[in-house]
Amino acid sequence: MAILDVQNLTVDFLLDDGGTLRAVDGTSFTIDSGEVLGLVGESGSGKSVTALSIMRLLDSQADITAGRIIFDGEDLAQKSEAEMRTIRGQRISMIFQEPMTSLNPAYTVGDQVSEVFRQHLHMGFGESKRRAIEMFERVKIPRAKDTYGKFPHEFSGGMRQRVMIAIALACGPDLLIADEPTTALDVTIQAQVLSVIQDLQHDMGLALLFISHDLEVVAQMCDKVAVMYGARLMEVGESTSLFAGPRHPYTDGLLRSIPRRGQPLTPIAGTIFDLRSPPDGCRFHPRCPYAEDRCRRETPELRALEPAGDGRLAACHFPLAGAGAKA
Numbered sequence: 370m371a372i373l374d375v376q377n378l379t380v381d382f383l384l385d386d387g388g389t390l391r392a393v394d395g396t397s398f399t400i401d402s403g404e405v406l407g408l409v410g411e412s413g414s415g416k417s418v419t420a421l422s423i424m425r426l427l428d429s430q431a432d433i434t435a436g437r438i439i440f441d442g443e444d445l446a447q448k449s450e451a452e453m454r455t456i457r458g459q460r461i462s463m464i465f466q467e468p469m470t471s472l473n474p475a476y477t478v479g480d481q482v483s484e485v486f487r488q489h490l491h492m493g494f495g496e497s498k499r500r501a502i503e504m505f506e507r508v509k510i511p512r513a514k515d516t517y518g519k520f521p522h523e524f525s526g527g528m529r530q531r532v533m534i535a536i537a538l539a540c541g542p543d544l545l546i547a548d549e550p551t552t553a554l555d556v557t558i559q560a561q562v563l564s565v566i567q568d569l570q571h572d573m574g575l576a577l578l579f580i581s582h583d584l585e586v587v588a589q590m591c592d593k594v595a596v597m598y599g600a601r602l603m604e605v606g607e608s609t610s611l612f613a614g615p616r617h618p619y620t621d622g623l624l625r626s627i628p629r630r631g632q633p634l635t636p637i638a639g640t641i642f643d644l645r646s647p648p649d650g651c652r653f654h655p656r657c658p659y660a661e662d663r664c665r666r667e668t669p670e671l672r673a674l675e676p677a678g679d680g681r682l683a684a685c686h687f688p689l690a691g692a693g694a695k696a
């Protein structure tokens with residue numbers, strides 16, 4: 370059953386010149402309890418704005434102008450800030466790319482984790498300290514007891530991210546949003562942190578929205594994948610089948626851009642458009658090798674593809690056959 374059901378989410382930014390920019394345009398997807406959904410796409414495609422909308426952490430110039438964010442049966446888009454404060458941290462948590470921006474350099478990491486237990490679960494000092502040390506052990510920080518009294522600057526990037534994961538999961542949320550959680554880390558450290566996230570997701574039965582531009586990491590981590598381009602969803606499907614046979618030309622282009630041993634790189638031609646002036650019709654048409662006249666005129670809706678029943682959705686007038694070839 371879906372713990373999160375995002376329906377037609379639309380987010381507009383007010384620009385300094387008085388104009389508006391649509392950063393998320395009619396996005397819909399679901400995440401079941403215990404499921405991992407990967408949200409992928411180039412920078413500026415709307416992935417992070419989608420995540421911040423769910424958390425209701427958009428900055429003051431941005432507004433959810435349409436759609437619903439149904440979390441456990443209730444629409445987060447209608448919640449007051451006071452109601453959201455009780456949901457954030459306890460029911461939905463988020464980890465970001467750069468942990469140092471979320472950790473307070475003036476407090477020990479132990480204080481920052483135990484504070485979560487004191488604030489949300491009203492525990493006393495002793496109990497909150499014990500639980501904080503327990504969380505350090507769960508995120509596999511060596512010598513968890515000694516870690517308690519250390520400050521964020523005494524840790525490497527990978528260890529700081531583990532502290533952030535401990536904070537995010539302290540209250541046992543139902544949904545974790547991880548926005549490029551390992552992008553700032555070295556590859557070997559990246560693998561360790563991903564394995565911590567994966568283990569805890571499994572153990573806790575968490576629903577996870579995993580945002581990344583790294584398709585290989587997404588293929589390894591996610592049950593389902595949603596591909597965004599220019600503020601819209603282009604394709605959604607089960608991870609294994611989508612990576613084996615993309616149906617949308619943009620997904621196909623992304624997969625062909627991954628360096629593979631012995632194979633030439635085929636980058637997607639052109640660059641992403643300016644969101645202030647999106648192209649008519651299909652937003653991908655200026656870069657699509659399969660574009661036809663209809664693509665320049667008509668906007669393709671995200672729809673179920675044949676064969677029906679495999680859950681694959683794509684927003685394309687002329688979807689691929691499933692192995693990078695035209696249908």
Ligand code: SF4
Binds near residue numbers: 619669
């Ligand atoms: Fe390409 Fe047309 Fe499909 Fe857009 S609708 S992805 S331009 S084939």
